[in-house]
Amino acid sequence: MEVQTDKKIINFIKKRIKDSHNIVAVLGIEMLVESGGCDLDSNDENYRVEEEYGFCPEDILSTSFFNAKVEKFYRFYKNEILGMQQHSTAAYDSLLKLQTQGKLSAVICQNFHGVPQSINLRNVIDLNGNININQCPHCDKDFDIQYLINSKGIPQCDHCKAAIRPGIRLIGERVDSELMTKAAEVCDAADVLLILGKNMYNDRLEYSSAPERKQLKVLFSKNDFERNGKVDFIIRDDICEFLPLIID
Ligand SMILES: [Zn+2]
Numbered sequence: 373m374e375v376q377t378d379k380k381i382i383n384f385i386k387k388r389i390k391d392s393h394n395i396v397a398v399l400g401i402e403m404l405v406e407s408g409g410c411d412l413d414s415n416d417e418n419y420r421v422e423e424e425y426g427f428c429p430e431d432i433l434s435t436s437f438f439n440a441k442v443e444k445f446y447r448f449y450k451n452e453i454l455g456m457q458q459h460s461t462a463a464y465d466s467l468l469k470l471q472t473q474g475k476l477s478a479v480i481c482q483n484f485h486g487v488p489q490s491i492n493l494r495n496v497i498d499l500n501g502n503i504n505i506n507q508c509p510h511c512d513k514d515f516d517i518q519y520l521i522n523s524k525g526i527p528q529c530d531h532c533k534a535a536i537r538p539g540i541r542l543i544g545e546r547v548d549s550e551l552m553t554k555a556a557e558v559c560d561a562a563d564v565l566l567i568l569g570k571n572m573y574n575d576r577l578e579y580s581s582a583p584e585r586k587q588l589k590v591l592f593s594k595n596d597f598e599r600n601g602k603v604d605f606i607i608r609d610d611i612c613e614f615l616p617l618i619i620d
Pocket of ligand 1: 508509510511512513529530531532533534
């Protein structure tokens with residue numbers, strides 16, 4: 373399929389990637405959608421979820437909702453979050469290529485399905501948690517995703533019967549400050565920053581580098597109204613079609 377981005381821009385980014393030794397990729401919603409997931413933040417999904425569950429996704433995925441209505445939370449969580457099928461794409465293959473070439477220094481993941489780890493990308497920073505790592509809030513016992521899926525109703529710790537805390541960051545919780553610092557550091561050091569889609573948490577995470585450093589920032593966004601003076605290019609094409617063009 374033809375991409376809409378100008379050939380000159382493609383060649384420019386391609387050359388910068390070729391010359392780069394330190395690339396950081398930030399994975400957002402568009403990566404999740406291209407991998408078979410859905411954007412729960414879109415109008416259609418908001419409407420559908422509200423019809424089906426009585427609340428919008430943003431309400432359900434919050435700490436206050438989890439604490440007050442844990443049964444409803446888990447009905448949604450199991451169906452919509454754990455039930456979301458994810459597969460690797462050509463975009464992930466391109467990132468693996470960069471890793472093999474020793475150019476990819478870190479992957480900052482804002483989605484929480486654990487796709488980067490499942491295809492052996494290394495140095496993954498899961499800013500918003502990971503659905504595969506679940507814990508009992510009382511005894512800290514770990515539970516895998518299968519335990520949650522297999523449990524009827526509210527998944528409970530088999531030791532102390534407390535409702536298991538899902539491994540994702542709920543809305544209303546802060547990003548782990550250690551992870552945030554690490555993310556900021558790797559972004560700062562990168563000479564190319566690939567921002568692959570928007571952040572579902574809507575909280576603005578700034579990945580700025582010191583102004584005196586020359587860093588190429590490329591943002592992928594399907595939103596035609598997206599304006600961002602802090603990036604060099606905004607690419608509207610599919611990430612899985614575009615990355616193979618700029619990564620040899
Ligand atoms: Zn426990």
